[in-house]
Amino acid sequence: MTIWLPDLSSGSGPLYLRLAERIESDIDSGVLASGSKLPPQRDLAYDIGVTIGTVGRAYALLRERGLVSGEVGRGTYVLERHGSRPSPSAPPTLAHEGSRTVEAPPGKLRFDSTAAPNVGQSKTIETVLAAIGRDNPDDVTSYTRTFPDHWFEAGSHWLSRNGFRPSPDTIVPTLGAHAAVVATIAAVTQPGDHILFEHVTYTQIARSAGLIGRRMALVNSDAHGVDPDDFEAVCAQKHPKLAFLMPTGQNPTVATMPAERRAAIAEIARKYNVLLVEDDLYGALTDDATPLLAEFAPERAFVVGGLSKSVAAGVRGGWVSCPTHYRHSIRVAHKMVTGGMPFLVAELCAQLVLSGEATKIHARSVAEINARLDAVRRTLQGYDFNIAPNIPFIWLALPEPWNSGTFKNAAYGQGVLIDDEDEFKAGRSDQVFHRVRIGISAPATRSEVDNGLAKIRQLLDEGDAGYDSFG
Known part of the structure; x- marks a missing residue:
């Protein structure tokens, strides 16, 4: 009997996407006929030398495109095709950005986002935007050539936390925190330079850095953040030019680095002349009183928010x-x-911050996040997860026999979008965490949060039965 195996020797892009496209091509050509059963994820992953998470993502994408179906307890099967095949250039039913869908598929709950919850802030934003359009007609319709002082004052105010009080003359307004970090990397490093990341982190920065020719260096972390000993070892071996760190409310582990460890990291960075980018997006949500990393190394730290x-x-x-x-x-x-920098965006941000409206929305967002975290504690009680006040996600440890990619696929089958650990790996890492990140800020209502958490709890409780849900 001939065993079907996909050929991934050609093509470009992420492995999961190449695998999905190869399977789709074999379906189109008749190599995989209607009703054919695809190999179980674990078997295919072993046979072609990829992770189960990679196979799971490919199978999920094929389901979204209507090419296969997952039948509980039986496996994944090629669906019968009806009508003419869409043009190869036609886009898939659901647009993707990396491994995530741009919009949640119909009937799916989005637990793979940590954006600010909807607490009615659109009304405030609408009012401020209307005033900006009315009062600044020329600026709104032209390119931004000068930056008014209050844009820098707003940044100084928003980034201030604990003992850190940046002067307005240190501020650069940006199109969000991501753009701030990428601009910093582009400005202070050269192609070929190593950028240091934790094994799991906000990987969009690592991918962006790779896109402009920077190389990755990975550092170990524990429950308290970056390990100073390993940080020094990597600095000595790889000579990174810059380190990207999230000392407070690390994404996805929720870890917060204690002050003594921050001081140690700062001293090592000084010794090896490593610049530090401190992403304080989640830190700014917290009431954590630990001094910012930048307070220990002001001459080499870039704080982003x-x-x-x-x-x-x-x-x-x-x-x-x-x-x-x-x-x-x-x-x-x-x-x-x-x-x-668009005038409309920079002016809106400055007015929201300097008027105090951003602080009011911040307070409502934190209250909503904490109410949802209470639901997490109630629903997932008895399971192991990292959680912290004000932080809109948890890092859930999976019990046997679950692994991260398989659990993500099973959750998808139950209508819940979550992130597996591969989503956060900055490079090819041999570390396995058997965890998933669950964000709780995107669902529209608390009842949707309760519904999604109940489905996750059910999967966790099912154990072996849930493990084989998608073949």
């Missing part, structure tokens, strides 16, 4: 505070990598 997690992700506003002599180069780099 924005409005996406506590005010409104759609506004795309942020700032970076930097050592003064880097300010001009980062501002230029930001313009080069983004096309420039």
